[in-house]
Amino acid sequence: MPPRKAAKAAAGGIDALPDEVLHHLLSFLGAQDAVRTCVLARRWRHLWRSATGLRIGGGVGEMREFVDNLLLLRGRAPLDRCEFCLDDSDDSDDDTGRVNLWIRQAILCEVKVLRLQGMRCEGLPLSSQHLTRLHLYGVLLSDDYLNFSSCMALQTLDIISCSILCAKILSQSVKYLSVTMGCFSFSFRTHVFAPSLITLRVVDYWFMTPVLEAMPSLVDASIRVGRQTSDCCDYSEYGDCGHEDCVSCYGSIHDNNEMLLLHGISEAKNLTLIAEPNTGPTFTKLKTLLLNEHWCVAPYFTALAYIFQHAPVLEKLTLELFTKGHKHELEMKGRYFAMEKSAAISKHFKIVEVRCNMVDGDVLKVLKFLCTFNICKTTANPFHFWFNISKIYFVPANPTKKAHMLGVRSTNLGVK
Incomplete structure (x- = not known):
């Protein structure tokens, strides 16, 4: 059977399904494949515009025209999930600005779950009353981008293999935070303000140890600090190299004699610590x-x-x-x-x-x-x-x- 007739036959088998179901099914396709379904039959001509999910992948340069037109034609049709997986962006200023506009358009579509991969995110923070989950993978983050004070529905934040050059990770609503293989700044410390956290995971990061502020609702915390941090001395295993001017051993990891990581997790009930030991606070709920x-x-x-x-x-x-x-x-x-x-x-x-x-x-x-x-x-x-x-x-x-x-x-x- 010719490909076009085969496609029509396949479409005919599900043509009895309501539009809402078809919109959901289209959300599992890449954006370009979802748009191609418009040739199946008259009913399918505009279904892709209301798909509840949007998956965009590829290089920004080759996707510019397609994504611009896609978002324009979709308008503000609601989105449950949106993914931007851009694996070969040339990181030009024009591309960065364009990608940020794409993300803002997804926010206008009341997206609930957002995944960003392989891009640079900077400038003004996101503002959404509908976003509940945000996944960041291989993203360069700077300025105030991790300030989620205007995202009051956000509950889950995953940061994986990202460069974190933000002074703050701020959210009043996030309950589940995971930072894995992150690269923080080597010139300043990122402060984490997340008073509603229930679960925290910070594993294998580079450069400056983040400062964890008070987390009174914390139940489960898992911290693993490797020797790739700027707070680890190359000449000592336990922070006692003997050189009083060594910032790593005797000055860098303390604020008022409390360990930066331990201060915020002192309220945790269940704690896994794979780290260099030092003085810390009282764990009242552990x-x-x-x-x-x-x-x-x-x-x-x-x-x-x-x-x-x-x-x-x-x-x-x-x-x-x-x-x-x-x-x-x-x-x-x-x-x-x-x-x-x-x-x-x-x-x-x-x-x-x-x-x-x-x-x-x-x-x-x-x-x-x-x-x-x-x-x-x-x-x-x-x-x-x-x-x-x-x-x-x-x-x-x-x-x-x-x-x-x-x-x-x-x-x-x-x-x-």
Whole structure:
């Protein structure tokens, strides 16, 4: 069957569907393919103008005329979702201005979900009473573009592999914020004002650490700071290189003696920290916490002790002590009884898990330190650490019966 007749036959099979359904189906097509459906039949001639989704991809130069005419002919037909994936823009000022006009037109169409990729966004911030989700991927962001004070319906903000050259990320309404592989400025710090946040994720960023302002509604936070930040010293693992004029170790990451990242997330209930440790605030709502090996530094374990002393409702602590790689083969679980809890630790504390890929001297030092908080022993029933090939448990000093019940072939590590 000739292609044109085949297309007409396919159209005939869905021609009984109402216009609203067809508008939704067209939203899954690229903009050019959606427009091409106008040749299928008389009814399809103008359906593409009211498609509830718009997907525009390609280079700005080659798409100029098409997108200009497309947006003109669509008028202000409402949009549920709009995507601009521009992978080869030449970043000229004319193209940047044109793309920003395209985005403003989508805002005028009351778009709810907006995705921007591979472009430069600068100038005045967005203003919308309908935008609920914004996804930014590989975008250069500058000026006040991340000021969403006029987007009161916005709840989800994803920033992935973007250059963030804005002084502020500001939103009174955003509840879910994720910044992944972001590149901040190397000359100033970006302040994050998001008092309604429930979930925060900041993972693997470059240059200056952002300042997280108070987030009283925060429930879940995940922070992973790599050594690619400007706040990490090339001559020290733990911020103590010994040179008093080293900004990275002794000056850069502090505001009033509180860690920039930790200040904003002190209200979190569940927290994952993969970062360089330092002084921080009190975590008044924190119930579960994951820390990596950088928070467990012998001989004094200052950072770990600080967490115990400044997390008054902490229930569960997980320590990942990896000497190589990022996968654990061994897991230890420890508990203690209320009558023996240390006064320096949360009265709600129930369990500590230690994950590692081998039990070496550094791991043993951590286990001994935990014992100082009476986590792994009681007066009446002292505990030892025992392990088998797959898991490590805290079991009584005479573990024969219990080990048999658990199916554990044990070897005493000699830690009391």
